[in-house]
Amino acid sequence: MLDLLSGFVVQLRNAGLPVSLTETIDAMQAVKHIPVEDREAFKYALAATLVKNEQHWKAFETVFEVYFSLRGPEYNVFDEDGEIDEDSLEEWMSQQMRGMGGQGSAEDMSPEEIAEMLFRALMNADEAMMAAMARAAVTQFAGMEPGRPVGGTYYLYRTLRNLDLDGMLERLMEEAQERSQDDMTPLQERLEREEYENRIEDLKREIEAEIRRRLVADRGVEAMAKTLRKPLPEDVDFMHASREDMVNIRKAIQPLTRKLAARLARKRKHKRRGPLDFRATVRQSLSYGGVPAEPRFRNPRPNKPELVVIADISGSVAAFARFTLHLVYALQNQFSKVRSFVFIDGIDEVTHLFQNEEDITNAVHRVNTEADVVWVDGHSDYGHAFGVFWEKYGSEINSKSTVMFLGDARNNYHSTNAWVVKETAKKARSVFWLNPEPKSYWDTGDSVITEYATHADGVFECRNLRQLEGFVDHLA
Amino acid sequence: MGDTMFGDLASTRDGLRDVGYLADDGIASVVYLAEKLGKPVLIEGPAGTGKTELAKSVAAMTDARLIRLQCYEGLDEAKALYEWNYKKQLLRIQADRGSDANNEEWVDIQDDIFNDEFLLTRPLLEAITAEEKVVLLIDEVDRVEVETEALLLEILSEYQVSIPELGTIEATQIPLVFLTSNNTRELSEALKRRCLFLHIDYPQLEREKEIVLTKVEGISENLAEQIARIVRSIRQIELKKSPSVSETLDWARTLVLLGVESIDVEQAKESLNILLKYQSDIEKTAKELTVEA
Numbered sequence: 001m002l003d004l005l006s007g008f009v010v011q012l013r014n015a016g017l018p019v020s021l022t023e024t025i026d027a028m029q030a031v032k033h034i035p036v037e038d039r040e041a042f043k044y045a046l047a048a049t050l051v052k053n054e055q056h057w058k059a060f061e062t063v064f065e066v067y068f069s070l071r072g073p074e075y076n077v078f079d080e081d082g083e084i085d086e087d088s089l090e091e092w093m094s095q096q097m098r099g100m101g102g103q104g105s106a107e108d109m110s111p112e113e114i115a116e117m118l119f120r121a122l123m124n125a126d127e128a129m130m131a132a133m134a135r136a137a138v139t140q141f142a143g144m145e146p147g148r149p150v151g152g153t154y155y156l157y158r159t160l161r162n163l164d165l166d167g168m169l170e171r172l173m174e175e176a177q178e179r180s181q182d183d184m185t186p187l188q189e190r191l192e193r194e195e196y197e198n199r200i201e202d203l204k205r206e207i208e209a210e211i212r213r214r215l216v217a218d219r220g221v222e223a224m225a226k227t228l229r230k231p232l233p234e235d236v237d238f239m240h241a242s243r244e245d246m247v248n249i250r251k252a253i254q255p256l257t258r259k260l261a262a263r264l265a266r267k268r269k270h271k272r273r274g275p276l277d278f279r280a281t282v283r284q285s286l287s288y289g290g291v292p293a294e295p296r297f298r299n300p301r302p303n304k305p306e307l308v309v310i311a312d313i314s315g316s317v318a319a320f321a322r323f324t325l326h327l328v329y330a331l332q333n334q335f336s337k338v339r340s341f342v343f344i345d346g347i348d349e350v351t352h353l354f355q356n357e358e359d360i361t362n363a364v365h366r367v368n369t370e371a372d373v374v375w376v377d378g379h380s381d382y383g384h385a386f387g388v389f390w391e392k393y394g395s396e397i398n399s400k401s402t403v404m405f406l407g408d409a410r411n412n413y414h415s416t417n418a419w420v421v422k423e424t425a426k427k428a429r430s431v432f433w434l435n436p437e438p439k440s441y442w443d444t445g446d447s448v449i450t451e452y453a454t455h456a457d458g459v460f461e462c463r464n465l466r467q468l469e470g471f472v473d474h475l476a
Numbered sequence: 477m478g479d480t481m482f483g484d485l486a487s488t489r490d491g492l493r494d495v496g497y498l499a500d501d502g503i504a505s506v507v508y509l510a511e512k513l514g515k516p517v518l519i520e521g522p523a524g525t526g527k528t529e530l531a532k533s534v535a536a537m538t539d540a541r542l543i544r545l546q547c548y549e550g551l552d553e554a555k556a557l558y559e560w561n562y563k564k565q566l567l568r569i570q571a572d573r574g575s576d577a578n579n580e581e582w583v584d585i586q587d588d589i590f591n592d593e594f595l596l597t598r599p600l601l602e603a604i605t606a607e608e609k610v611v612l613l614i615d616e617v618d619r620v621e622v623e624t625e626a627l628l629l630e631i632l633s634e635y636q637v638s639i640p641e642l643g644t645i646e647a648t649q650i651p652l653v654f655l656t657s658n659n660t661r662e663l664s665e666a667l668k669r670r671c672l673f674l675h676i677d678y679p680q681l682e683r684e685k686e687i688v689l690t691k692v693e694g695i696s697e698n699l700a701e702q703i704a705r706i707v708r709s710i711r712q713i714e715l716k717k718s719p720s721v722s723e724t725l726d727w728a729r730t731l732v733l734l735g736v737e738s739i740d741v742e743q744a745k746e747s748l749n750i751l752l753k754y755q756s757d758i759e760k761t762a763k764e765l766t767v768e769a
Contacts, residue, residue: 022669026513030672033512034485034505041485044505052668054520054659054675187741187765191705194712198681255660361714469662 002028011063011225012050016232019050039068055233055248066224069213111162114140118163122172122199130199134206137163144214155211156204165200172196234465238323238436249323252465253330260472261305261334274298306337306400308428310389312407313373314344314380320436324406325364327468329354341393342367343385346375349393380410382448383417390420397427405433405456409442409449416448422455431455434462434471484508497526497533498687506674507534516632516653518617518671523658524720525676531613531654540609540652545599547619556627557637558601565589590641600628601637603651610651617667618657625664628655632670679721681708687721692728702739703728710751713764719751727751741765 009024027049034045043064051060114136121129138144141162142155176192216224231237233248241249280296288294309328313321325342332338332354339351348371354363375384397403403424425431433456435442435449442449453459460471488511489504499507507530510517519527535542545556553559568589597605603612614628630636635647655671657663679687685704688695703724711718719727727750736743745762752758 018665020669026515026672029513030509033509038485040501041505044502045509047502048506048509048517048672048674052518052671052673057675185740187706187739187744190765191702191709194709195705255662259661 001031005031008046008063008067009050011067011221012060014225015059015063016235017051017056017059017063023050023052055252059230059232062230063225065209065212066216067221069216111140115163115168118203119168119171122168122196122203123175125199127202130203131206134203134210138207138210138214142211144211144218155215156208159207159211160204165204169193169196169200234469236465237463239317239319239463241319241323246322246326249465250326253327253468256465256469256472257327257330257334260331260475305335305402305429306398307331307335307339308397308401308403309338309340310347310403310405310407311340311342312344312380312382313342313367313371314378316380316410317408317436320406320408322364325367327406329363339393339396341389342371342373343382343389344373344375344378345381345384346373347385347388347392348372379412380407381414382407382409382411382452383415386417386420390423394420394423394427397424399427399429401428403428403431405431405452406436406462407433408435408437408447409433409452410445410447413446416451418448418451418455421452425455425457430457432457432471433459434468435459436463437461438463491537492533495533495536496690497530497537498683498690499530500679500683503530503674503676506672510672511652513672514635514650516655516671517674518655518657518663518668519674519676520657520659521676522678522718522720524722525678526721527656527676528613528615530676531611531656534652534654535611535613538609538611538652540611541606542611542613543599543603543606543651544613544615546615547617549619549621551620551624553627555598556600556624557598558639559596559598560590561594561596565594568594592642595639595642600631601645603653604631604635604637604645604647606651607648609649612651612653614653614655616658617655618660618663622664625667629666629670632667678711678718681705684708684721684724688724688728691725692732695728695732696737699731699737699739700728703731706739706744707751709765710761713761715752715757715760716754717752717757723751723753 005028006024009019009027012019027046030045030049031042034041036042043061046064047057047060051057114133117129118133118137120126121133137159138155141159143158144155173189173193173196176196180188212224233245233252236245236249238249274297277296277298281292281294284294284296285292309331311321311324311328313324317324328338328340328350332340332351339349340354341347342350350367350371353366353370375381405421421431433449433452437447439461441447449459458471458474460467460474462468462471485504485508488508489499492499492504492507506517509515519530521527532542534540569585572585595601599612603610617625617628630638632653635650636644638644655667678684681704684707685700688700688703689697692700707719707724707727727747730747730750731739731743734743734747744765748758748761752761
């Protein structure tokens, strides 16, 4: 058990999860109290002791499934598929077959038979049956060959294509229509559909797990753990974030902006005293016979930070811009005063678009359609955009403002107008620049980040949540 | 303690069920382990999914006293751990002056005024010194500042409190500790390392239905099923604040009071304001529920 667990921890660490030594020891203590044959409880015991961040759960689950999928027989802990072991499954299958009038094992079933049985399993939410059919479907359709160097997604695709689950959903809906005597109201129909969609999702997961199990059997745990490894949510590059990643990122941005707001506001709160209050000091000195023994201070002025965000939304940072807009939107909810500007080669203020819009997707859409950011050709021109910014809004920057530039500083070889950043830095409390490009790309090609960077208080590489968090922490 | 409180996994789950808390596999395992290993549990998850309720239920199940420390920004030692009752101490000193025992040494007085009698226990110390069984609930721990978090570390790992004047007070029995967090900020690694971690999410359809059935009196199975399904459907829409379990329950109670047997779109739309708290969310959901078909 010791070896088994430490091997598992190594795999978790490889996947990027921070697992400490004490946590490993806790895990070993924990599994002692869990009946080994209870796979679910075993999993939760490990998760509770080893994974301390909900966002890491998915990564943990993948590693767990891969690592323990085949450990069963060897350690006599689990069956291959968790519940049903091979023999009884065969038996059960053949019983089912006899019931249908067919004969033989799952391998001999025709595609139509599989589809039919799947349909019935989905209709009745019969989990055991669904699992069995997932196995049969994989055997039939995936065409898996040992040692063939293709990923699991390929097999998954092949299996699903043959099953035609969309058609299945329609059939299920028709059947449900027939079953209910009256016509279904739209609401009922929606709910029914979601129920079946859910079951089909379950089935897909089951198929995926089945393919994974077979791949692990073929290639070994280490190799599989490596291929299935995905970056943790905080390491996902904004530039290459998938839809699903974006949802996670958006969730994580909220607390970060709150933190940022707190950091910017706090700076002076810690200093208990304001400047010397001369009048009060003189008044106080009377009680000491005119000796100002006890100086008096004014109460500190509460610090209301003002934020000015200037974001590049041109094509070269399109993916980052999506994130940027979310960040700006989240910031707008945290700060009393935020002004947001977006630019490509022209610049436009978009504060009002965010303010009156409850829904972030709408807001982003409006920014992309309504903001007037194209001046000549819609290629980044930082110089011109900054020039216009200074002319129009420069006078509004004051000692309370914190200015954040978001962009890759790829200027298409236009003039940089770096003096704008310099002048801004003179007037503003602080100026930061967040760059979505890896540091090694800075100042290559048409990137002119250093010209701007010299005037800013800090320039940060900001490609993933971890780095963004680093930036926020830096402000403290 | 130990085996007397929790037999095994299954009985933990049944015990929770008896006090009206429907635990899923994950919740039951972690509670069971917490007791076996004597470790605190850190519970995270969206608001209104029964984090605080779990601690209360465990207290009810084990017949333990629930001691609750509500965290907030600015919480300090004096509010969380202990405080010297300095007024009483002053009185004590003055009383001493009044008497003729002027020759009494300062050391004696000092010994005198720094003892249990003048100590005001606050929740954490109280949980440690309690004679009877105790469940300690540290609610919304993410609200305190990072610096204050450190206060908790000694208690959570050693179950002891160090008071400079008195020395270290150790727990007579290990209390079950639950910390809840709404995840408004990352908790420190040191804190996380000392705890078992439990994430409670919105429940699965089946479990939510069961929760509605147990918690709402006089509800029919059919209605509960519908409610659970509609709520699941609403949670899939992108909203500012998804309906939580407690809001589902409120909604179910309202529908029962209204004498509704089966929900149609109109009724659902009219009572959405119970389920959702933002006007924009309500509008969006109402639109989704009607248009979709």
